[in-house]
Amino acid sequence: MxxxxxxxxxxxxxxxxxxxxxxxxxxGGTKEPSPVENRREHAQKLRSDLELVASQLDDIRKEQASIKVPLKQRGMAIAIESREDEPLFVSATARSTTQGLKLLTLQVNPEKLQQRNQPAHDLANFFVSRDSFKSLLNALGKYEQWTDEDGDFADLLGNEETESSRRPANFKLFESASLIRAANLRDFWTDDIDKFPRKKSQTTWEVWTRLEYEEVFSKTLDALEISGEGRPTQFIETAVRNIVATPEAMQNLIRTSGAVVELRSASSFVSDYMNALPDAQGGIVTELARRVVPAPASAPRIAILDTGVNPANTLLTSSLPRSRCYTVSDDWAVTDHDGHGTKMAGVALFGDLANAGSGTSPIQLSASLESVVVTAPVGGGDVPAHDAIQKAIELVESEEAARVFCLAQTAAGEPEDGRPTSTSAVIDKLAYADGKNTRLICVAVGNVDHSDSEPYQVAEYIERNRRHGIQSPAQALNALSIGAFTNKANGTIPLVAPAGDLSPTSRTSQEWIARAAKKPDIVMEGGNFQIDRGGIFSRASARNLVLTTSRAASASPLAMTGETSAATAAATHLASRLMARYPSFRMETIRGMMVHSAEWTPAMVAQLTDLERSNSVSDPWATLLSRFGWGTPNxxxxxxxxxxxxxxxxxxxxxxxxxxxxxxxxxxxxxxxxxxxxxxxxxxxxxxxxxxxxxxxxxxxxxxxxxxxxxxxxxxxxxxxxxxxxxxxxxxxxxxxxxxxxxxxxxxxxxxxxxxxxxxxxxxxxxxxxxxxxxxxxxxxxxxxxxxxxxxxxxxxxxxxxxxxxxxxxxxxxxxxxxxxxxxxxxxxxxxxxxxxx
Known part of the structure; x- marks a missing residue:
């Protein structure tokens, strides 16, 4: 050869x-709402709705004046529902910072309307000031008088907003609307309706506000004696923060401040809790430590954003000085409170230690480590996930270095259908940075929930976890999103996954909304599960996991790990080696090369063949990518x-x-x-x-x-x-x-x-x-x-x-x-x- x-x-x-x-x-091409049967009657109904809103607007403006909200920022939110089975036509460029009627949210056929046993409706929230409310009434009057004959020539030109067309402002909005009313608390809820708070007691809300209203919002929080958690995270037009309040207090906050855009359920980072020990440790660690050659000071760093890392482990000590161990909360210790982070550190630094256990040659490391605790210890107060990731990056970047970030955590409580969330959006924001100093953030797609009392069911593997969507923030467009496959099929025990196939609990994007990007990007080794007697349930197989470092540095310095956490750490291991070999490469290039070099295993290709033969899915290639991404890097x-x-x-x-x-x-x-x-x-x-x-x-x-x-x-x-x-x-x-x-x-x-x-x-x-x-x-x-x-x-x-x-x-x-x-x-x-x- x-x-x-x-x-x-x-x-x-x-x-x-x-x-x-x-x-x-x-x-090309423009869309039109279907015409109403009687425009004059339709307009009079909408006018009646607006007259009811007018009195509420006056009351709210008085409340806002009492806490000294600036005159130009006083106003209220109104909700507009579409006609039955008719899309609500909102200007394509409408946003909360535009002049006139300010669009806050547009929800297409939201669940909260479906629960009324009504046909499909869209729902939009707008903010109106006194002036924009008068303009809306004026436009409605012109709409009422407008006839189809007036606009025939203008319609041919495809222009509805010019004076020559004689169509009033917001014509399509009026034509497609069924009612206008004051917006209520649930109108602002854009998350899964099942997560909407049902109790009268205090709960934690994720609150999105208009950036230009930050001062007003803070003033209203003080006036209503409402508290928050963590810092707000700012985007181009909005800020997001966690607020602790009862539903009644939240309704008052929305009504009085005029700042709120939307509400979602709050989230924080969580870890999986796989615990398994290797069969034997003996003198392996001492021998391995003797062979380790630390990376040079100028080498790339791998920042482990997790539960902490124990730098006392003899295999990690030379790569992680205690000065590079941080925490995002002053109330948390910098040490590993769970064990998960130290396991990730070992994989990120060495890969699978089982592959380094034999031989006598030096183990030359190409990267060193940093650690930030982003997950709360038991009994510790949570830090919102969007805030934790931002703080973590600020902490490690107090020292200048080339680095890759390892985030093997998921944001519990956020949607799993591919829609952007506060945490995935902050990943995108931080990866982009200023467009020049970009960052590479490797993110785990998450694992199917399982525990000792509710083990992973083998039946879920038949369709490769189709019903279990990838967890936030792995849907971030700028992230390198990592799933898990396995080549571990050792021993005579029956195992869930064939060699080269999906690691048993790795989540997929098969059920994501069509507009989401396909994820994962790649898959890495995540270990295998053994099938329990009876063939219904399974559990992690210690012989078929990844060998790594343990937080029990003295008593038991090695541990086993797996699933998408181990896969993510393994991806950062490869990326850091690529950075060390080509130090001039941009982060866009490092991320791209991880996918560019990826290949599907024979088992993955066999899955494609099975899908094509079975006719069980409409697009076999899309299903393949939704399970395995582009494969595993060669x-x-x-x-x-x-x-x-x-x-x-x-x-x-x-x-x-x-x-x-x-x-x-x-x-x-x-x-x-x-x-x-x-x-x-x-x-x-x-x-x-x-x-x-x-x-x-x-x-x-x-x-x-x-x-x-x-x-x-x-x-x-x-x-x-x-x-x-x-x-x-x-x-x-x-x-x-x-x-x-x-x-x-x-x-x-x-x-x-x-x-x-x-x-x-x-x-x-x-x-x-x-x-x-x-x-x-x-x-x-x-x-x-x-x-x-x-x-x-x-x-x-x-x-x-x-x-x-x-x-x-x-x-x-x-x-x-x-x-x-x-x-x-x-x-x-x-x-x-x-x-x-x-």
Missing amino acids: VIMALLPHLHAHNIGLASKEFRAVGR EERLYSSTESDMTLIVEDSLRPYELGDSDQLRLREMKYFKLPWPTAELRALNQTEVEMRCTLSYFIEPDPNAIARNRYDRYPSHRLKFDLRRFGESDAKAQLRYNALAEDDLSLGATDDGWIAGKRLSGNGTLQHDIWRGPAYRLAERDGISVAPVKGWWSDIRQSERYRRRIRFSLMVSIRVPQGTANIYQPVSVALQNLVTV
């Missing part, structure tokens, strides 16, 4: 050509290229927005990459099947309030998409798919078959990956890649001046040919050197 020499990946910066002129290819491909397996990494940037005519924000540019390519070598291989991988990795700035307005497309600040030049087309024609101003008017006809999964399965995320397979001669012409922006919330808020920012991205392209058939690395290396020189 020929052993291929390992070569460094090829790396380039800023080789993309920006378009001189750019206009995104439009989708370490050789992660760290190195070879002559027959070349990886080219391009780090670049573009400016997505600019001010256009009439001071409107528009998309500014796309970039086209004419890549150094082994064209001659691929043509010589002719019909030989080859593989190309392409990955686009970037970070976004989140606006979680967009979800409250049902604008999932406006949660990210921007999005990016990529497209490859197809066989038989010119570079100019390749750009036509994204740029309507490209200099080629030929019709688009080139096919794009050969992709393994199709980009449609990963277009919602910020980590897009796909695999192409086909004959080499076709790949020879696929040397051009377009990267283009898609609008997000940056395009709506001009005053933030985010449109001036450039956005960074990393583009990874690999070509793999059969070993020994061609040297594709050398020609690409030479062409890249020439390109950089030019």
